[in-house]
Amino acid sequence: MGYEIHITRQRNWFENNGAFEISISEWLTFLAEDSEMRLDNFAEATTSDGEIIRLESEGLAVWTKYSGDGINGNHAWFSYINGNIIVKNPDDEIIYKMLKISFILKANVQGDNGEFYQLLNENVFIRHVDKKEGEQWWKFW
Numbered sequence: 001m002g003y004e005i006h007i008t009r010q011r012n013w014f015e016n017n018g019a020f021e022i023s024i025s026e027w028l029t030f031l032a033e034d035s036e037m038r039l040d041n042f043a044e045a046t047t048s049d050g051e052i053i054r055l056e057s058e059g060l061a062v063w064t065k066y067s068g069d070g071i072n073g074n075h076a077w078f079s080y081i082n083g084n085i086i087v088k089n090p091d092d093e094i095i096y097k098m099l100k101i102s103f104i105l106k107a108n109v110q111g112d113n114g115e116f117y118q119l120l121n122e123n124v125f126i127r128h129v130d131k132k133e134g135e136q137w138w139k140f141w
Contacts, residue, residue, distance in 0.1 A: 004116070007085035007098055009107045012114060021083025022105055028061050030104060036065040036097075043077055057081075063097055 009020040031039045042056045059080025063069070066076040069092075076094050078084045078101075085101065087094055095109065099119040100139035102109050109117040 001111055002088040004086050004088050005090050005111045006103045007107050008110055013084055013110045024059055027080050031061050038064050073128050
């Protein structure tokens with residue numbers, strides 16, 4: 001299943017307020033201007049049985065400058081889903097790239113559990129929970 005981190009303009013990544021979505025056109029414009037990103041609109045992986053699994057999704061892109069790109073079939077995939085940009089199981093290097101992207105898109109970086117990530121300087125970011133008193137992130141219904 002995995003843990004996802006989201007580039008979002010929503011107060012909480014799971015909200016569905018169209019006024020705060022990152023539009024697909026904004027995302028595609030960003031991708032066209034960032035030489036480190038490649039728009040593929042699909043991802044492929046080969047299983048241990050040799051079967052090829054393919055996922056097609058508009059706005060699906062890969063960060064080509066990721067240090068692990070291509071090693072053992074690994075890629076840093078950035079998916080556009082419901083007005084958010086999502087990466088599954090990102091390491092610190094990918095989170096740092098997500099923070100740089102979020103700055104350009106005027107958005108936030110938020111994990112599945114509601115925690116926010118913030119860039120402190122060029123090489124350091126922090127993870128923190130930002131909630132109102134009495135509010136619990138898991139109570140979203």
